[in-house]
Structure formats: structure tokens, C-alpha cells
Amino acid sequence: MPYVLPVLFALVIVALLPLVAGYIVLVERKVMADMQVRLGPMRVGPHGLLQPIADAVKLLLKEDIIPESADRLVFWGAPLISVTTAMVALAALPIGPFFQIAELNIGLLFILGVSSLGIFGIVLGGWASNSHYSLLGALRSAAQLVSYETSAGMAIVGALLLAGTLSTRGIVQAQAQTEVWFIFAAPVGFFIYLVASIAETNRAPFDMPEAESELVAGYMTEYSGFRWALYFLAEYTNMIVVASIATTLFLGGWLRPFASTSYLDFLDWLPPLLMAGVAGYCFWRAPKQPVAVQKMFMAAVGLLCIVLALVLIMPMAAPRDSFLASSKAGIHGAFWFLFKVGAYIYVFMWLRFTFPRYRFDQLMRLGWQFLVPLSIVNVMGIGVGLALHRQLNWPAAPALILGIVLTLVAGAYLLATGEKHEHPRVGEEEEEETPVNA
Amino acid sequence: MVPIGHYIFLSVALLAIGIVGVVTRRNVIIILMSIELILNAVNINLVAFSRLVGSVEGQIFAIFIITDAAAEAAVGLGIIIAFFRNRETVLADEMDILKW
């Protein structure tokens, strides 16, 4: 049975993902609270650590309402589509060199394709509810997803030019070979992808469809209880997916920083130290908890971290050539991958609590009039750089930097014309009458 | 191994269903959707034969067909929208004027 491992892994993902999403929500609330000078959830469990579980129980037991004018079947199925597509996209992601459900030749395109199907969950959910807010939210959401998918795709093409393969594992290996993460080779592409991925996951400042002050809850307005939770799960899974894509494509996947610089190998001790640090903090805080249960819980979290630290140390402490030592790449790779994904998601949160929300037309303008052309130019710039490198044997760095500079010049031009264009809205009418050069 | 004939059967079945849709439905959008079915049937054929002869050229054709389908859908639906705006209908047999 060659499928045992992947299937086991799939089971683990399906079982853990809701939990992970729940805890991302908790972390988000905690981060938000910290930035807003408050404490955040503190009641359920020590420091609110059991809050996601309480939320889940509440959502599962909540009254399940289907509006009478809704299309029941579609209403039922739409959240499922969202969740399934979001989850299936995870299948091709390499969480470390060994943990992957399926290694595909077209891995990256597979992720893109499957997650592009998630749009149906949103549109159909909004349509099935038969409510103004839902449908408008759904259409907006879909239009937004669709608008930024183009630029995200183009940004990915830029990185693919450097990698030369669609396989997710191959992309990371390419970064290991060239010894440079693609974020440094294609910073503009990373920026475009960052913006586009925020928009694609409907996160602030692009959270138009669920801008609660305008459309109440967008396409989810009529959903409550567990169905609503499914949409939420899909949203957070999507966040993980885009973060994973960015990690794989631009941030070196499971690679440690300076992975191939051997005199920096001491960096391998960083992960266990980090875990040990967290454990130490937990033990330090545990006696200060008010209730015995909470003390125990805190201690248990500390223990868990200790165990993780041990797992991370094990391959390094084990004798060479043993099985344990050979598992180092897998375990540490998984750590670094998840660490980078976490950092990427943290940036999402940070932006969310800092920025006001774009208006829909502004968002569309940003997407279509800035990011799309910029991403096209980015592809061309990287292409030119690579061609210079390969055909004329320029050294790689200056060639690529030239490409980046070209892209940045184009970006500056776009910004300037955008500003100029924004001013004379009235004059636009005349402009439309002029003959076009097409 | 699935014999090639089964692919052709599938293709013909989809083609037939598509044609039935095109011929019998009144809603232009559904007629367009039926055309997509027909295009799909063609694609299945192409890819099946591509596999049969061991060349990817059939797949290339299929890609071009999909491109074409995208263009066709965009323009076709554009026409439907323009028509709907003027005539408030999407029924094929009510689209009986040549100019508006």
C-alpha cells in the first residue's frame, strides 16, 4: 500500500485543520488585543487558550436556520464547496521535504486551480440566500477574487521563471540550488503576490465583501451556526494556502535561512531553543494562574513545547547515519515551513489592524490599474534579466537587478499616471471620444 | 486500459446532449452552456486520440479550443447582456429582430 502515509497525513490535516483555524482565530484576537491595548479572550482556559474549543462547541450546537426563500440545496452545498476546495489545495503543498500528500508535476497550478474553484462556494452561497446583502456581497467578493487572481497568477509566473518547474517541491529545490530565495530575486513579484493574496483571502484592508459596516456580513449574512463556521474555516484555510504558496515560491519553503552556508549550521539550534523558550515562559507563568486547572493546563502546554523541542533536537543529537539523524531535514523543514507560514499570516493580521478599508472601486482600481500591469511588467523584467544572464552571460545578480529596476520604473510610472488619472474625472469624458490606438 | 471506443462513446454522448440542449432550450444562456458541452466532447476526443497516438498535439488543440471557448463565452455573453438590456429577454425565440 503506497498510499498509507499520504492518507494518514491527509487524515491528520482534515482532523487538525479546524483546530488550527480555531487557534489562528485565537492568535488573531490576541494579537489584535495586544495592538489595541487590551487583553483579548481571557476567560476560557488560561489566557483564553480554550476559547476556540468553546467557540466550536457553541457553533456546532447553534440553531441552524435556512431562510425560507433560500434555495435549500445550494444553500446547503455552498459552504461545503468552499471548505473542500480550500482544503484540497493544501494537498500539493510540501510541508517540509517529507510531509506532502501528493507530489505533482503541476503542483502549483493544481493549488491555484483548486482554490480558484472556491469562488463558487461564495457566489452560490450568496445567491442561494436570496437576500440583497448576500448577493451583493457575493458578487463583490467574486469580482474581487477574480480581479486579484490575475495579478497573483502573473506574480507566480515571475517566480516560476526563476524556478523552471511547476512542482512545489521542485521550486523549493530550485531555491536551494540557486542559494537565494526568490523573494530576493523577484521582490516586486513578492510584493504583488502579498497584496493579491490579502485581497484573495478577503482580508482587511480588502475585506470588502464582509465589510460589516456596509454589507453586514457579505455573502455570509444569512449563514449562521456551523455553516457560517464552515465559511470561516474556508477563509482561514485559504489564508494558510496563500501563505504556503508564498512561502514555497518566495520564502524558500522549508529551507532554513542560509540553508547551504555550512558555517551557519548553528542556526539549526534555533528552533529547539525557541520551543524551549516558550516552554520556559509557560512554566514561569503556570504558578501565577488563579485556578488549579489553569496551572495544570499551562504546565501541560509547557510540556508540549518541551516535547517539541526534544523532537527538534533529536536528529541533531542522534549519531550520524542513524534513522533519526536522517529525519532532521523533514522535521526541521516542517518547522521552518510552518514558521514562515505563521509569519506571513502574522503580516496579514498586522495589516488588518492597521489599515482602514478600501472602497470597492478603489480596490478595483488598485487591482486592475496598478497590480495587473505591474505584474505583467514584472514578468517581462525577470524574463529580460534571465535572458541577459543566459544569452549574454551576464552575471545573475546585475541582470536580475536590472530587471527589477525596469519593473520599479514601470511601477513608478503607473503610480504617477494613476495619480494623474484620479484627478480629472470630468475630463475623462472627453478622453473617451478620442480615437484609440488599438 | 480503457478502450478508445469508450472515450468516443462518452464524447458522442456529450455531443448529443449538447445538441439537444442547443436545439430545445429557449434560454440563450443555457444554449451557450450546451455549446460548451459540445466543445468538451470534442476535447475528450482530441485528448483520447492524443493518448492513442502518443503525441501531445491533440492536447495542444484542446488548449486552443478552451481558449476559443473563453473568447466565445465572453463575446456571446456580451451579446446576451446587450440584448437583455434592450429587450429584457434571454429567450432565443424572442430574439427575432436583426437590429436594435
Next chain:
Amino acid sequence: MLRQYVPILIFAVLAMAFPAVTLVLFKYIRPDSRAIGAKLKPYECGIPPEGDARGRYSVRFYIVAILFVIFDVETIFLFPWAVLFSTREEGYRLTPIYGLASVFVFLGILIIGYVWLYRKGALEWV
């Protein structure tokens, strides 16, 4: 090749089954729903909705969708090009100049279209 996809298929089934089963299962666990009357109406800020919601919305949505489809096709064509441009598979790699030229023509035509759209104001939402 198909074998690589089997785990994905299983995963997909699991991913679909998990929420579906939970949905069905908890139907029997949670207290009975007694939603009646206004609770079953769609939310319209507490006012009975006026007219069917499946109404008409701005044609802009359609234009955005068209642009998306067109650009999506273009992007899809670029993916194989990007792969081929620097692939490590033997004998497939494009000559840089040739690859660049073929795609620059392609993108050039696309850019012409883009400029036309920009000038026409089709990229403006309002």
C-alpha cells in the same frame, strides 16, 4: 501519473465528508430548531425586503468577469512558457531570445488590449 492523484482524491473525499458528516450528525445532536416567522426571512435590516433579491446588479461585474477570463487565459499560456524558459528537463529549454521574443509579442498584443481598455475606462469601477 494517475497514482499521484489518488491520495488527493482520498483527501478530497475526506475534506468533503468531514463537514458534511458534521453537518448531518449535529442535526441530531443540537436542540431542535424552532425557527418560525420572521426568523426565516432574509436579513434586510429589520424591514421586509422589497422585491426579489436575485435582482440586477451593475454590469461592471460582468466586465470584470470578462477581463478575468481573458487575462486568465493569458496567464495560463504564460505558465508553460515560464516553465520552459528555465526548465531543467533535458532538451526542452527555450533559447532565451526566442522565448523572450515569442512571449513579448504575445504580451505586446495583450498590452495593446489593456491600453485600449484603460483608455475606454473599462477598468474603472464606477
Next chain:
Amino acid sequence: MAERYNFGAGAGGVNVETTVLGADEIILNMGPQHPSTHGVLRVKLRLDGEKVVGSECVIGYLHRGVEKIAEHRSYQQFAPYVDRMDYVAAVSNGLGYCETVEKLLGAEAPPRARVIRTILTELQRIASHLFWLGTHALDIGALTPLFYCLREREEILKIFEKYCGARLTTHAFRIGGLQYEAYDELEKDTERFCKDFDRRVDEYESLLTENRIWVGRTKGIGVLTADAAIAMGVTGPVLRASGVQWDIRKSMPYAAYDQYEFSIPTGKNGDTYDRYLVRLEEMRQSRKICLQAIENIPAGPILGKVGKVLKPPPGEVYHSIEAPKGELGYYIVSDGTTQPYRVRIRPPSLINLEALDQMIRGHLVADVVAVIGTLDIVLGEVDR
């Protein structure tokens, strides 16, 4: 940027391009149960796509008949009711009412009472503006300023609580002066708050003022020219943001405002961004007034001679103050009995809200939220 949406108020209507299929518009209901209509305001929007071509406010969901109630209460009994109108600026409401009745009686509050009233009212103005800023930013999608604002507002509410025991509906003043003597640390508390507050306003500004998205969301949105503003009768920061430098505290000083140095900030474009800037600057000015006022609180009685039973001679009076939201006027008619014959309250929110329709035309649904927010309405006051 400012000219981008020049189809706001006063521009002579909007050249509406029909972008929707077919000719008909859709009607979208915002409210009364909507997260961003600040209570139970209902706005019926006629939309063309997402562009507003017309709107109608449906109000009255919070109507409690305050003016009718007044006719059946004695003058003192009615005083707490006014706190419940603009419940985020109860102190200002109370000040207006007390001063009006004093005027009706021909009485006057002693100087000490007037200064303390000024301090508390200015603190209340800051609190009200803070609440406005937080919720307005939240409407536009910035989550964080709300909590910063509420943190400072909390300080003010603590001062109120220490002074009179209540935080929200304070009923801080009495007709003829004050009931409570200022508590010992009032000056110190106020000073501590004011010392800190300047830096805090800078903090809000650092989050919003230069922010590209914030500017994009507010500049040129809901433009109200000076003429249109006056025609629509709007007052307060909304009027000042349109470029009319008019503040009742300056033009017809009441309480102790004539003793203090402060300036009236005005805007230029009358858009949402200017209103934001004006209110921020007003908070700074209020802080300045507070600092001046605590310098020198005159000694003396806090309650003038008005008697236990108030029987104003027949006649009528209109008196208005510059409440945080605009001109808050009371028009009281007395028939010589212990109960007012008629109390008319001129609520700034109601009249400012009336300008909503012309401010949002041609804008998008999202801007409606921004404009409702920038008008700083409180439905308790709109509906009374």
C-alpha cells in the same frame, strides 16, 4: 483628489450614468438594524449598481416624545431627560437646558459654577469627539483607533463619575448652577488628562491622517459647500469643515467661554476628510480651554438663587449652545406655572442628518457609511 467626486452637494445634481441592465434601480435598505447606521437609522437607498442616486431617511425608531414629556414635568424634573437625547454628550445637553431655564427665569449661575460647567462640557466635547472618531474609523474599517479613543474617553468618564457619580447620563448640572461642589482632584485629574491628551491625538493622527487608504476613503466624499451647508442648516463641525467659521462659543458666548482663548478650526473643502481634521483640531482646542479653565476656578457659591419651586414668568426664550455635534437649542415657552408650556429642542443631529441625502448622491454604498459616520449623529437625539 478633492475634485474627483465633484458631484456632491451644491454641484447641481449628479450626472448619473446608468450602468445597470435595464432601466430600473434597486432599492437597498440600510437599517434600522444595521451595524453602521449608528443606532436605528434607516436609510432607503436607491441604487444604480452600487451608486446612490437617491435616498430617504426613515427616522423615529427611537422617538420617545421627549418634548411631550416635558409638558408634564416640572422644570427640574425634566432635566434628566435631556441627558438621554445625545447620550454620548449628556453634559452638553444638560448645560443647554439649565442655561435656557436660567435665562427664562432671568437668573444666572454664579461664576464658579460657570467655570466648572465649562470644564465639564469641554471634557464632554472631547469624549464625544473621541467616540465619534473611534466609530467613524471603525465604519471605514480601521479597527484599532476605536480602542485608543475609548481608552481616553474612559479617563473622561472617570472624571465625570468622580464628580457626580454617573458616567453616561450624568445630570451633572442643576438649574441655577451646580449641585455638587467640584471634588478635590478635579483640577488635577483634568490637568493630567489634558497633559497627556495632546500626545494621544497625535497618535490617532499617526494612524489615520496620512494614511493613503484613509485619505482615499474620506477626501472628496460627502462634499458640502458652505452655501449648501448653510442652506441645509447644518451646524457644528460639519458647518465649520465647509469653511464657515462660526461657533456659538465665540459668537454668542455662554458659560465662561468669553474668558478663554481658543480658535475655531475650519476646513476648506467640506468633505469627510476636512470634517475629520476639524474635529481633531477641536479636541485640541477643547483641551486648551480645559487647561485655561483649571488655572483659575473662582471661589464662591455654586448655586445661584433660583428657589425650590421654579415658576418662570410667562414668556419664551430660545437659547442654544455649541454642543459637540452642532447648535443645540432649547426653545422654552412658559405660561407661568411650574411646568414648561412647551419645550422645543433643536437637535443638531437631526438637522445635520437632513443633509445626508445630498451628501451621498453619486457616491457608492461604502461612502454612505463614511458620510453617516462623519455627520456624527446620535439617534437618541435625532428621534428624541
Next chain:
Amino acid sequence: MLDQVVFYFFAALAIVSAILVVTRRNAVQSAIFLVTALLATAGIFLNLNAEFLFIVQVILYAGGIMVLFIFVIMLVNLDVALHQVQFNRQWFVALIISAVLAAQVAAAIAVSRRTLYTMPAAPAESLQPNTERVAFYLFHTYVLPFEIASILLLVAMVGAVVMAKKRV
């Protein structure tokens, strides 16, 4: 074995969904089933070792063109149309065409039973590595159609926008 299971599953799915596409009254439901049919076709492409085409089908057809369809269906408010007659009286035409098609296929099978029906497909390895191969053909043999495709797309873009936008 796996091949057959997958093929028959997807084939059945495709046909059932296709039938539902043309028979559902509600256009949104038709579109949903068309998506299903397209995804089933994608599965068949995968079965045929056309990996790249599989993903093109998913991204472009299911994730792109069908989104366009759904947008249009929602824009033109088909609930009104729902109460109208959905089928015209051309069943016999459809029947005739189907019958002719069936006859053709039957004839073809009858004529070349041996060669066509049972011929197994070429070994899958000849199509590997799929993406690179497809790309290679696309950018060498078919580079002209590739450029022309972009012109087609340009024309489609212009045409569709002109059609949809009232004042251009």
C-alpha cells in the same frame, strides 16, 4: 483497474451532469451541473495522462468561464424567466440529430470493430513530462497559433467590452 474505475466514474458523472445541464429549469442549477460536468471531463483528461490539460480545464473552464456564466445569469435575473416555458417544441429535431449521431457511431463501430474499439492507448510514458512537452510543442510547432490566440483574445476582449458597455 484504477484507470477503468476512474474513467467510468467520471464518464457517468459527466453524462449525468450534462443531462441535468440541459434539463434543469433554473439556470444557476444548470451552471452548477455544467461545472460538475467540466470537472468530470477534467478527471477524464487526467485519466488520459493529460495533466496540464487537466489543470487548464479546471482553471480556465471551471474556474474562469463558468464564473463568467454565473455572473451573467445573476445579472439578467432569470427568476422572471423561470416561470416561462423553458423548452421549445423542437424535441423531434433533437431526437433526429441524436439518432443520426448514434447511427453514425454504431456504423463506425460496426465497420472498424477491431481497429477502433479495442485498440489500447499508447503507453502513458510517451506523454511525459507532460507540462514540458505541451509547452515545447506550444512554443515551437504551434508558436504561430499561440500568437494568434492572443489576437483572438484581444478581439474577444474588445468585442465583449463594447457589447456590454453602453457608452463606449
Next chain:
Amino acid sequence: MTNDSEEKQPPRPAEAEKPAGTPAPSASPSASGGTPSGETPGKPAAPSAPVAAAKPPAAITPPKPAAPAAPAKPPGPPPPPKEAPPKPAPLDNDLVKRYKARFGGAVVEALLDRKQAILVIAADRLLEIARYSRDEEHFDLLVDLTAVDWPKREKRFDLVLNLYSFSKNERVRLKALVAENEPVPSVESVWPTANWLEREVYDMFGIVFEGHSNLKRLLLPEEWQGHPLRKDYDILQQDEAWVRENLGIESGQ
């Protein structure tokens, strides 16, 4: 300015001598009359433009810093000393003289009450006087419009308009006596803000404004019976009617 005409409303002479700007405001309601409800507040932009043209400085210039203790305008009779209770007194200053000269008998009475000027005017010439107040006396801001019910009087309502002038920094109160069921000209064309205020007065007192673009209840639901701020209004009537209708019993109490 010479107008000693009879009491019947003669809008003609008054309009004839007004600057060209005036017809525009009066034309505006008819333009907006055809449009559905909610449209009107958008229109006032048109009237305001000529106003601005007529007296540009008024709107923008800051008001003169007022004399500290004198919120009201008149230098007329000195306010009564503190001991004496305030009471209304007749007023006769320049402003009143101008009004009287212009409108003659239409200005029924001029009073000073608590240092505040009140002009009692004839309701049927309200629109004319309002327009004059805005255009020539520069009372640009309609601060408030309300009513008071005196059920025992022959003309039971006082319609009260509180005006403010930015350029002069003074307030004046116009008070029109209105009988029940007597329609009053709407001043919406003069001050667009009157739209809602008049609706509120209609809602609360039942005074009908002629020429109002959208006269319906503002605060109370459309189906409400009666006008609550009238002195003879009794909440129990409606309560009992509701109880009778919905519960089928005599009294809810």
C-alpha cells in the same frame, strides 16, 4: 421698500423689486416636484447659488466677535433689572422698522422677550417675509422651525421660525399665527432645511404646509392617529383603539 399694501397677500410687488436671483428659488420646487420623495434635499443647491451671488461675503466671513454679554441683537429698551421678572415688551428698533416698512400690516407685532426679538407676522405672507429675511436681512440660517399650540386661542398655533444671521451675528424669531386647518406656505424653497422641520411640525401639530415637496410624518409611523404635541392629544385614545382592534377588548389599562 415701500409697501403699505392691504393685508391680502400681494406677492407681486415684493417679487418685482427683488433682484434677479429670487425667481430661481421659487422655480426650484417645481423642478423637483416631479421627482419622487427624498429627492428634494438635493435640490436646494440651486437656490443657494443665487443667494451666494447676492451676498458673497456673508457665508464665508467669520462673524464679528460679539459683544460679550449680548447674545441678542437689540440695543432697544434696556433689559429689566435683575429683580424684576423678565417679561415681553414691545420692540421698535431699526430691524422692526424695516420689516414694518416693507410688509406693513403683515408684521402684526414686534416684541422683546428676554432680550430676544420676536416678530409676529401674518401666516399667509410667511413665504414672502421669509425670503426677504434671507435675501435682504441676511438671516441665512433657519435655525429651527417649530410650533406651539394654544388651543384656547382663535388661531391656535404659533409657527415659530428661529433665524440667525452670520453677518450680523443676531437672531430673530418670526412667529406666525395659524388657525387649525389653515394651510401655511412652506418655506422650504427659502431654507431647504425646512423640509424635515416642517414635516416634524406637520407630524406633531398637524399644520399643513402648502408647497412642501414631501409632506408626511417624520418621526411617527405613517399610520399614527392624531398629532401628539397638540395640547388636546391623549395617548390613551390611540392606545385603546389599538387594543380594541388587536386584542378585541375595551381597554388596555
